[in-house]
Amino acid sequence: MPIPEDVTGEEIDGGVRQELLSLPKTLAEDVAKNLVMVARLIDEDPEGAYGYSRVALRLASRVAAVREAAGFAAYANQKYGEALAEFRAARRMTGNVDLWPVMADCERGLGRPEKALDMAGAPEVQKLDKAGQVEMRLVVAGARRDMGQLDAAIVTLQSSELASSSVQPWSARLRYAYADALLEAGRKDEAREWFGKAVEADRDGSTDASDRLAELDGVEFVDALDEDEDEGEGGGPVRGSGSGGSEG
Template identity: 90%
Template sequence: MQSLPKGLAEDVAKNLVMVARLIDEDPEGAYGYSKVALRLASRVAAVREAAGFAAYANQKYSEALAEFRAARRMTGNVELWPVMADCERGLGRPEKALDMAGAPEVHKLDKAGQVEMRLVAAGARRDMGQLDAAIVTLQSPELASASVQPWTARLRYAYADALLAAGREDEAREWFAKAVESDKDGSTDASDRLAEMDGVEFVDAFDEDEAEDAGVTEAADSVVEDEEAGEVGEGDLKD
């Protein structure tokens, strides 16, 4: 951003801030802001990266991959390697994602990036119908570790989901429970999956309130109708 004139840099920064704010709750809105930033400063790596994530959030995998590649060429960093591989999965090319999982770039990733790459590789195995291979791919020191890291919940969840898909329900339940224990910020729906396996059904509190309100209204309407009927009856007697 330092290479841009001050006014232009401020405009680009404002659009990037909106991309970050909206990408989870309003991906389409984030995508719109990313396109504005891209028009203003397409030669800035941060802009290309933001555009890539916005496209990725909208399942525009071909576009996302092109932006990630551009950002990588500009910076030389490998941190986008896992999400680039996941774009290959999104484009229906799991074999390409697996090739990337075995590339030298993976060894240059930090621990979080390596775990993310493992998740992508396991997903690619599942795309190819190789459930047992997906399970083995997820078995790692990070999965076995008792310490909770930012990636722990997602790794345990993916492992539990793969076990369940393979029909290993008892093990799946155990790992969904472990995912719940480590999921402090609700990044997965592990608790819902665990409850579903235990046969627990949740009732929406709003639905209950609406039902109660409807019941009160019906009762009130019934009272009014009864009173009106009574008044008409008295009038008939007087006549």
């Protein structure tokens, strides 16, 4: 797959660069460039990221960072079985537990929420850092919702991290998941409050909390161009909608 001229491979994380030192120099550079493309595209063009991850995997399947990148690219494309296999391979190579929550979420994606709950009770969870433990809590809440246990999902999300007024990297997603669960339970006023708190914490636009909040408030969004076209065709304004959350 073509690599843009502005990609040098030097953009990768220092830890990944260290892992690539085990490869011949030219090969390491090629792998690095493909990993840069995975990181660059994974949010906006997951299919493209997946393609580059497969190239990197073909070149250096024995490098843990490559297996991890391939796992995330597969995960972004909802190829959960493939993602889980890659994450397991990366974990075997490093012994690192950081991937435990996303591995559990892959089990959810494969329709095995019970397995995700089993993983939540494993010793590996105690070794996770705070961010990892919050991710695990989100996965558990999602698994509970998958199983129709909505009240249990809501209780799972009620934690010191949720109650904290300080904004952390996980705050927006945690508040969003809680709001979404409350809304599904019919607790609209509480849901609105928590979508609002998610908006306050969402500094990088990682959720569509603002859209969900506007929807609850009955706000309608009209694109100026669409409005002009509709007026010409005799149509009315089109109501905007959010893309929906992925936490539950």
